[in-house]
Structures are given as C-alpha cells and as structure tokens.
Amino acid sequence: MTAFYRALLKLYPASFRADYAAELTRTFEAQTRDRGAFGGALAAIGDVLPNAIAAHWDIFRQDLAYTARTLRNARGFAIAAILVTALGVGANTATFSVADFVLLRPLPFKNPDRLVRLCEGPKDGGGWGCMNQLSPANYRDVANGVTTSVESWGAFTGLSANLVGRGEPIRINGALVTPSLLHVLGVAPIRGRAFENTPPAEPPTTEANTVVLSYGLWQSHFGGDENIIGTQLQLDGAPYTVIGVMPSTFRFPSDEAQLWMPLPLPSQVFQQRDNNYLDAVGRLREGSTFEQARAEIAAIFTRMQRDYPDVMAETGFSFFRQQDYVMPRNRLIILALCGASLSMLLLTCANLANLLLARAAARERELAVRAALGAGRDRLVRQMLTESVILALLGGLAGVGAAALAMPLLQMVVPQGLPLAEAPTLDGRVLALAGIFTALTGLGFGLIPALRAGGATGFSALREGTRAGAGRQRLRAVLVAVEIAVSVMLLISSGLFIRAISRVQAVDPGFKPDGVVTMRTTLPVPKYAEPEPRAQFYDRVLNDVRALPGVEQAAYVSGVPMVLWGGIAGIEIPGRPVVPSRRQGVAFRLASAQYFGALGIPLRRGRDLEDADTPDRQLVAVVSESFVQEYWPGEDGLGKTFIVRDQLRTVVGVVGDVKTRGLERTNEPQVYIPARQPPEGGLGGLYVPKDLVIRAPTQGLSIVPAVREAVRRADAEQPIADVRMMADVLDGQFATRNAQIRILGALAVLALLLCAVGIHGLLAFTVAQRGREIGVRLALGAEPRSVAGMVVGDATRMALFGVVPGVFGAYLAARAMSALLFGVDPGDPWTLGAAAAVCMATAIVAALRPAMRAARVDPITALKTD
Amino acid sequence: MATIDPAVADLLPLPPATFHILLALSGGERHGYAIIIDVESRTDGSLRLSAGTLYRSLARMVEQGLIAEVGRRRTRDDDERRRYYRITTFGTAVARAEMARLTELVKLAKASGLTPRIA
Numbered sequence: 001m002t003a004f005y006r007a008l009l010k011l012y013p014a015s016f017r018a019d020y021a022a023e024l025t026r027t028f029e030a031q032t033r034d035r036g037a038f039g040g041a042l043a044a045i046g047d048v049l050p051n052a053i054a055a056h057w058d059i060f061r062q063d064l065a066y067t068a069r070t071l072r073n074a075r076g077f078a079i080a081a082i083l084v085t086a087l088g089v090g091a092n093t094a095t096f097s098v099a100d101f102v103l104l105r106p107l108p109f110k111n112p113d114r115l116v117r118l119c120e121g122p123k124d125g126g127g128w129g130c131m132n133q134l135s136p137a138n139y140r141d142v143a144n145g146v147t148t149s150v151e152s153w154g155a156f157t158g159l160s161a162n163l164v165g166r167g168e169p170i171r172i173n174g175a176l177v178t179p180s181l182l183h184v185l186g187v188a189p190i191r192g193r194a195f196e197n198t199p200p201a202e203p204p205t206t207e208a209n210t211v212v213l214s215y216g217l218w219q220s221h222f223g224g225d226e227n228i229i230g231t232q233l234q235l236d237g238a239p240y241t242v243i244g245v246m247p248s249t250f251r252f253p254s255d256e257a258q259l260w261m262p263l264p265l266p267s268q269v270f271q272q273r274d275n276n277y278l279d280a281v282g283r284l285r286e287g288s289t290f291e292q293a294r295a296e297i298a299a300i301f302t303r304m305q306r307d308y309p310d311v312m313a314e315t316g317f318s319f320f321r322q323q324d325y326v327m328p329r330n331r332l333i334i335l336a337l338c339g340a341s342l343s344m345l346l347l348t349c350a351n352l353a354n355l356l357l358a359r360a361a362a363r364e365r366e367l368a369v370r371a372a373l374g375a376g377r378d379r380l381v382r383q384m385l386t387e388s389v390i391l392a393l394l395g396g397l398a399g400v401g402a403a404a405l406a407m408p409l410l411q412m413v414v415p416q417g418l419p420l421a422e423a424p425t426l427d428g429r430v431l432a433l434a435g436i437f438t439a440l441t442g443l444g445f446g447l448i449p450a451l452r453a454g455g456a457t458g459f460s461a462l463r464e465g466t467r468a469g470a471g472r473q474r475l476r477a478v479l480v481a482v483e484i485a486v487s488v489m490l491l492i493s494s495g496l497f498i499r500a501i502s503r504v505q506a507v508d509p510g511f512k513p514d515g516v517v518t519m520r521t522t523l524p525v526p527k528y529a530e531p532e533p534r535a536q537f538y539d540r541v542l543n544d545v546r547a548l549p550g551v552e553q554a555a556y557v558s559g560v561p562m563v564l565w566g567g568i569a570g571i572e573i574p575g576r577p578v579v580p581s582r583r584q585g586v587a588f589r590l591a592s593a594q595y596f597g598a599l600g601i602p603l604r605r606g607r608d609l610e611d612a613d614t615p616d617r618q619l620v621a622v623v624s625e626s627f628v629q630e631y632w633p634g635e636d637g638l639g640k641t642f643i644v645r646d647q648l649r650t651v652v653g654v655v656g657d658v659k660t661r662g663l664e665r666t667n668e669p670q671v672y673i674p675a676r677q678p679p680e681g682g683l684g685g686l687y688v689p690k691d692l693v694i695r696a697p698t699q700g701l702s703i704v705p706a707v708r709e710a711v712r713r714a715d716a717e718q719p720i721a722d723v724r725m726m727a728d729v730l731d732g733q734f735a736t737r738n739a740q741i742r743i744l745g746a747l748a749v750l751a752l753l754l755c756a757v758g759i760h761g762l763l764a765f766t767v768a769q770r771g772r773e774i775g776v777r778l779a780l781g782a783e784p785r786s787v788a789g790m791v792v793g794d795a796t797r798m799a800l801f802g803v804v805p806g807v808f809g810a811y812l813a814a815r816a817m818s819a820l821l822f823g824v825d826p827g828d829p830w831t832l833g834a835a836a837a838v839c840m841a842t843a844i845v846a847a848l849r850p851a852m853r854a855a856r857v858d859p860i861t862a863l864k865t866d
Numbered sequence: 867m868a869t870i871d872p873a874v875a876d877l878l879p880l881p882p883a884t885f886h887i888l889l890a891l892s893g894g895e896r897h898g899y900a901i902i903i904d905v906e907s908r909t910d911g912s913l914r915l916s917a918g919t920l921y922r923s924l925a926r927m928v929e930q931g932l933i934a935e936v937g938r939r940r941t942r943d944d945d946e947r948r949r950y951y952r953i954t955t956f957g958t959a960v961a962r963a964e965m966a967r968l969t970e971l972v973k974l975a976k977a978s979g980l981t982p983r984i985a
Contacts, residue, residue, distance in 0.1 A: 047918045
C-alpha cells in the first residue's frame with residue numbers, strides 16, 4: 001500500500017515532493033492503518049490526485065505572479081525580448097506563407113504534379129514559359145504524336161468577350177478550350193457538366209454555343225442562381241447556353257478567367273503553321289517521366305522542322321511542368337525574401353539569446369541566493385521555464401500581429417497570371433514553425449541561468465560576485481558578430497536593389513505617360529469582323545472624344561505598351577534572303593492618326609500616320625528607330641520598303657523606340673500601320689485596334705464619363721474596360737521592385753537597430769562587470785579618454801568580426817540574385833562600402849554610452865564594491 | 867472595528883482548513899499527523915484532512931508566514947525524526963482577525979433574526 005502511495009507521489013511537483021514525501025507517506029500510513037488494501041488504494045488516489053493538481057496550479061500561479069513581477073521590474077528586457085521574438089516570428093510567417101502559396105502548395109487540379117505545359121520556343125527545346133504559342137497544326141501533330149508518355153492533351157487560347165444580358169454590358173475574360181481540356185485538368189463542375197470529351201485536336205461536335213461559368217462569374221453576375229444550367233446568355237452578340245459551373249478553386253489559365261467556351265477548330269486553321277495562338281496542356285501517363293515526354297516531343301518537333309523548313313526551321317519548343325509556371329524572376333524574388341527572413345530569424349534568435357544571456361548574468365546572484373535559501377534546482381528551472389514560455393507566447397502573439405500587418409505588402413510580390421486565388425493568407429503551419437523556433441531559443445537560453453544556479457557553480461557565483469562566465473562573454477560577442485553579419489547582408493542587398501531600381505527608373509520607356517488615359521473597347525465579332533464597321537466605330541468615337549474639352553489628342557491602337565507584350569509579326573526585306581520569321585519579329589501595331597502624339601512617342605523623321613491612309617492609297621508604315629538601324633543601318637529609312645503580313649509597305653515615318661514588353665525586357669523593334677490599311681485575310685484579336693489612348697493633361701480620369709458617353713453614342717451595347725492612366729501602367733513596372741525594396745529595407749533597418757541594441761547591451765554589461773578593473777586602471781593613472789577608447793575599440797573589433805563575413809555572404813547572395821539586379825554589379829563597391837560603413841558607425845554609436853560610463857567610473861567606489 | 871494590518875487583511879477570509887490548522891497549532895507545537903487528529907477531534911470528526919491537503923496547506927502557510935517549522939525531533943513512540951510546526955505572531959494575528967470576521971458575521975446573522983437549528 002505504501003509503495004502504491006509512494007508511486008502516486010510522483011504526480012506532485014518535484015519541489016513539493018522533495019520537501020514532504022516522507023511526512024506525507026508517514027501521515028498517510030497512520031491515517032489508513034485500519035483500512036483494507038482496496039480502501040487504502042482508493043484513499044490514496046482520492047488524496048493524491050486532487051492535491052497534486054492543486055499543488056501544480058499553486059506553483060504555476062506563483063511562477064506567473066513572479067514572472068509578472070520580474071518582467072515588470074525588467075520592463076526594458078521584457079519589451080525587447082517580446083519585440084525581437086515578434087519580429088522573427090512575424091517576418092518568417094508572412095514571407096513563408098507567400099512562398100508556400102506561390103511555389104509549394106499543390107495546384108487545385110487532379111494530380112497536379114503530372115500536368116505539363118507546352119509552347120513553341122527556341123530551337124534547342126530549352127527556354128522557359130510561353131513566349132510563342134503553338135499553331136493549331138503543330139498542336140495537332142503533338143497531341144496525336146505524343147501519346148506514349150502523355151495520356152491526354154488539351155489546348156486553350158485567351159478569350160475576351162462582351163457579356164450582355166443582365167444589367168450593364170460587361171467585358172469578361174475567359175478561355176476558348178478544346179473540349180478535352182477540363183478533362184485533362186481533372187476538375188469536375190459543381191453544377192451541370194463539362195464539355196463532352198473529344199479527341200484532343202478535334203473541334204467540338206454539337207456544343208459550339210455552350211459555356212461553362214466560373215464560380216466567381218456565377219456569383220457576381222448571376223447571383224448564384226440555382227437554375228443557371230440551361231440559361232441563355234449573349235456573348236459578343238451571339239447566344240450561348242450555360243452547361244456548367246466550375247468550383248471556386250478552379251482558376252485556369254489564371255485567376256482572370258471567368259468562363260470557358262469550346263474552341264472552334266475548323267479545318268482551315270490547320271493550314272498555316274505560323275498562326276500561333278494555342279497553349280497546350282498535357283497529363284503525364286502514370287509511370288512516365290517528364291524527361292520521357294520531353295524526348296517524345298523533341299522527336300515530333302525534329303520531324304516538323306524537317307517537313308516544314310520554311311516556317312519551322314528555327315522553331316523549337318518550351319516544355320515545363322504546370323507547377324513551374326512561375327516566372328524564374330518572380331521565383332527568385334520570393335526566394336530572396338525567404339532568404340532575408342531566414343536571416344532575420346537567425347538574427348532574432350541571436351539577439352534573443354544575447355538578451356537572455358545578459359539577463360542570466362544579471363540574475364545569477366539572485367538565483368544563487370534563492371538556491372542558497374533552499375529553493376531546489378527543479379523549482380528554479382521550472383520557474384525559468386514558465387518565464388521563458390510566457391515571453392515566447394507574448395512574442396508569438398505579437399508576431400502574428402506583425403505578420404498580418406506585413407501581408408498586404410508581401411502580397412505585392414505574388415506574380416499575376418497564376419491559376420491561384422488572388423491573395424495568400426497567413427499559414428498556420430508556418431506560424432507554428434517560426435513560433436517553435438523562437439520558443440526553443442527562448443527556452444534554451446532562458447534555462448541556462450537556472451541550471452547554473454542549481455549546480456555547483458551557484459555558490460561560486462555568490463562568492464565571486466558577478467565576474468563569473470568569461471566563456472559566456474565570448475559567446476555573446478560571437479552572437480553580436482552574427483547579428484552584424486546578417487545586418488550587413490540585408491543592408492547590402494537592399495542597397496543593391498535600390499541601385500537596381502534607380503537604374504530601371506532611369507530607363508526611357510519611349511513615351512510620355514503623364515496625362516494619358518487609356519481604356520479598352522474590344523469590338524465583338526462577327527458584328528465588327530469587317531474593316532468597314534470597325535472604321536466607322538473608331539471614327540465616331542474619336543471624333544466625339546477629340547471634341548471634348550481638355551483633350552489634346554486621341555487615337556486607337558492594337559494595344560498600349562507594357563500591356564500588350566506580344567503581337568509579334570515576321571518581316572521580309574525585298575531582295576534579301578528570307579530569314580525564318582521568328583528570328584526577325586517586330587511588334588506589329590495598327591494605329592489611327594494621332595497615336596504618336598497622344599502617347600508622346602517622338603516622331604524622328606518623315607510623317608505621322610494619317611486618317612487619309614486608306615486602302616486605296618499607297619500602303620505605308622511608320623517604324624521605330626531600331627527597325628531602321630537593323631535593316632538599313634546608317635540611312636534614314638524613309639521610302640524604304642518591306643513586307644509584313646504578305647503586303648509590301650513603304651516607310652513614311654520613323655519614331656522613337658518604345659519598351660513594349662516593359663522596362664526590364666528586351667523589346668522587338670516596332671512597326672505601326674494605319675488602322676484603315678489592315679492586312680488582308682482578317683486580323684487576329686491581338687492586332688485589332690481596341691485600346692483608346694487619350695491625352696488630356698488637365699482632365700485625367702475625370703474625362704472617363706464623357707468618353708463612356710461617346711462610346712455609347714457609337715454603339716449602345718459596347719462596354720469599356722481596363723480604364724487606366726498610362727502613368728499607373730508605368731508605375732506597375734516598379735510595383736514588385738518597390739515592394740521588395742520596402743520589405744528588404746525595413747528588415748535591414750530593423751536588423752541594424754537590433755544590432756545596436758545587442759552591441760550596446762553587451763558593452764554596457766562588460767563595463768559594469770569590469771568596473772573593478774577599470775577602477776584599478778583609473779587609479780593607476782589611466783586617462784578616462786583611453787578607457788573610453790578601449791570600450792569603443794571593443795565595439796569596433798566586434799563589428800569587424802561581423803562585417804567581414806557579412807560582406808562576403810552578401811556578395812554570394814547578390815550573385816545568386818544577379819538576375820534581379822538589372823546589371824548592377826553584385827560586388828558594387830559603393831554599396832558594399834556604404835553598408836559596411838553604416839554598420840561600423842552603428843557599432844560605434846552604440847558603444848558611446850557604455851564608453852562614457854567607463855570613463856566616469858569612480859575608482860574608489862569601483863574598488864569598494866563586492 | 868479596529869483597522870486591520872493590510873498584510874493580514876490580504877489573507878482573509880481564510881480557507882477552513884487553514885483556520886483549523888491555526889487553531890490546532892495555537893495549543894502548542896505539533897507534527898502533521900497530530901494536527902489531523904486535533905482537527906478531527908475538535909470538529910467531532912466532521913473535518914478529516916487528508917495527508918495531501920494537510921501538507922499542501924502547511925507548505926503554503928509556511929510561505930505566507932502564518933506558521934514556521936520548528937525543526938525535527940523524536941516523538942515518544944517513533945524513532946524517526948518528525949517535522950514540527952508552530953504558529954507565528956503573524957499567524958496568531960491572522961487567526962484573531964478571522965475570528966473577528968466570523969463573529970461579526972454571526973452577529974449580523976443574529977440581528978436579522980436567524981437562529982441556528984440545534985440538531
């Protein structure tokens with residue numbers, strides 16, 4: 001019985017057990033002497049269980065009260081520790097939530113790891129992403145030829161249509177898809193059905209006028225109508241029947257897609273191999289590898305290059321997994337931020353450790369006294385544990401707040417155009433991980449003093465005053481060096497990015513965005529399939545808009561720079577050998593009169609496009625300077641002829657180059673032809689003029705209602721969309737970079753502050769500890785100034801220990817990120833030097849107060865203490 | 867009513883077990899089991915402290931300064947040393963204050979016409 005009771009006693013807190021186990025046992029024995037075994041056991045359980053819980057609770061409350069008291073007394077320490085923890089937890093939770101969202105989380109398709117994408121690309125089959133799409137003929141050959149390693153193929157192309165029906169006409173985006181595509185992706189509709197599956201390259205049989213809606217469109221435009229299946233709606237003036245609604249997680253090809261329609265593939269589209277508009281999606285067969293599929297595709301392309309040398313000679317492919325459909329650049333940006341936050345975690349852990357070590361030293365005596373007064377080691381450890389856990393919890397909570405605040409900024413680095421929801425949310429798993437990390441640091445370093453106090457050294461601490469622990473001093477110096485190294489790395493990285501963005505900002509976009517409003521009026525087909533009705537529409541709108549007060553110039557164009565990237569056409573120069581078309585692509589634009597003036601593109605030579613350039617006149621073109629340089633170097637280019645889209649055109653004007661794809665990309669030369677002289681045989685949606693460009697410097701966006709009215713007068717069913725200022729389009733070029741600089745910059749400043757705190761704390765502590773030694777020096781005639789110099793020297797040495805590896809680390813990091821640096825040298829001496837100098841200066845400033853304290857030490861008092 | 871020392875007032879009202887232990891110790895130094903016996907006989911067996919409750923209370927009371935350990939000594943019937951406790955001046959003050967509080971309470975109850983039922 002007694003043995004059972006003794007075993008039960010283990011439930012009590014160790015400190016209580018150590019004190020009272022013997023007495024408890026004896027008393028219990030006396031009380032239960034006359035009871036049977038069963039009654040005794042019952043009494044034992046009834047006695048120990050509630051009392052053990054109560055005893056634990058008592059101690060916890062005591063510790064809590066004690067913690068509250070000590071933290072209140074050491075408010076500076078508590079706030080610093082909580083803030084440092086919050087920073088580490090917050091920064092990491094936020095960045096890794098974004099990284100996980102963009103790079104790691106499986107896409108919302110069936111077995112997403114087996115989905116692959118195919119486009120045309122460089123001849124060697126390398127290349128990334130989808131710069132050139134597939135022609136239907138090439139797609140058909142691939143879909144029919146690559147079947148061993150890929151079980152099914154589908155294809156899609158972008159779709160933009162005017163939806164008329166309920167309420168205002170709206171412009172919506174979607175995709176024209178082969179009926180097989182939804183089956184390849186393996187996502188079923190939540191209402192109705194998908195398109196009937198057909199062989200990958202065959203046109204839909206009976207379902208030409210059906211649509212599948214996105215969940216978003218169903219909710220926003222149709223109010224989530226339960227009877228939506230079978231409903232008719234009008235798209236670009238033609239009737240369509242709704243046959244299905246996709247789940248809310250389904251966003252393909254990107255989150256902009258609002259509906260899907262069957263892709264018509266009439267036999268004539270298979271005639272031309274250079275009419276490229278399809279993106280292909282495949283599903284790898286179970287057990288087949290990505291490389292097997294690549295080999296199979298390469299074989300098909302080799303055959304096509306041989307069979308159709310005139311168009312295919314220089315054409316290869318770009319094959320990649322759907323999950324890798326994040327631009328390498330965006331991936332790099334996110335990885336860079338992850339690196340920065342990991343550094344931050346390292347920094348915060350180092351700082352926390354440093355804070356706790358400093359505090360441990362300060363408390364060593366207190367704990368030694370308590371141990372001497374009989375507080376057991378277990379009891380002290382337990383109390384330290386409570387203290388550390390409370391600190392970690394408070395820090396973690398503040399960290400969640402910090403992460404939530406940082407999320408909007410971080411969302412700006414999420415790339416557009418992915419099959420994902422718009423915004424990542426805070427990730428619980430990441431939060432837990434970061435929390436555990438910091439909590440462990442807190443626990444680890446928080447326990448040191450308690451363990452020491454309980455051990456034999458406890459008494460030496462009591463005896464020797466506060467001079468114990470030279471080894472720990474060294475550890476703290478190393479931690480400070482780590483902090484400085486991390487700060488230097490963050491400073492240099494931000495510095496390099498700031499230099500890079502100033503370089504990007506210095507790039508001339510080629511146009512003057514201020515005061516320019518642009519909007520899109522995509523004209524529906526077949527209503528506007530012919531040039532004549534189109535021209536009438538443009539004329540009416542432009543006439544009215546140009547007459548509006550404040551409008552200086554207005555024009556129509558296929559697409560404004562930095563919004564329309566593609567629209568690339570091949571050209572030929574009469575009398576010169578034909579070079580395969582892909583090599584000599586030009587950005588091909590149809591524009592009305594006044595386009596160059598409206599956008600502020602300078603006319604260098606010759607004349608502007610004019611309204612008088614009608615099909616019955618000479619076919620003309622205005623080209624950019626780089627075009628002339630490429631084909632007629634050293635000449636002015638005027639009067640020269642070239643062939644584009646099978647038509648011979650004469651250069652009548654030369655304009656400045658425009659960064660059509662964006663400031664940081666290589667851009668094709670530009671060719672502009674009059675909107676009234678369209679190439680024969682129809683225009684792809686890409687080239688049809690649809691973007692209205694209005695220069696109205698005094699008006700800005702306030703001109704929009706009047707323009708909307710003008711458009712309505714021309715065609716009451718025509719919506720306008722994508723209203724924006726060109727200045728915003730240009731600013732968009734810097735959005736990701738700006739976000740990145742703000743994040744990195746904020747981290748760097750925080751890192752520097754933490755460093756300063758760390759250095760200051762350590763030196764102040766050293767000075768206090770070495771009070772006696774300093775007193776002796778001063779008593780022996782040392783100058784206060786030299787004593788202060790000694791402290792500053794300590795700081796400088798510590799800083800150097802950090803700066804050197806920091807600079808080295810930063811150089812390596814910058815080399816890995818060099819694709820983002822826009823030509824800034826990763827070893828840029830100015831940035832490196834400035835960052836190192838800032839760090840050294842911070843170290844010295846942080847050392848000033850302790851140095852002054854050292855200089856003011858009174859030798860008498862110093863020698864009297866202890 | 868006289869003003870009470872705030873340190874004393876902080877502890878009022880006392881948990882019943884604490885009050886009984888103080889009463890037991892006001893008769894002289896006692897070891898743990900003796901306290902249990904004392905409390906039990908004083909209350910005619912209606913309050914029987916278990917070992918755990920007793921020592922948890924004792925530990926807390928030592929911490930609060932109500933009682934103190936006297937040191938270990940031998941009992942008549944026992945070879946081993948046992949822990950003895952005594953009430954402190956502070957403990958006496960607290961017991962008195964609790965008594966005053968209870969008396970006041972009883973007075974109030976009587977004034978409102980309530981009489982105890984004698985079983």
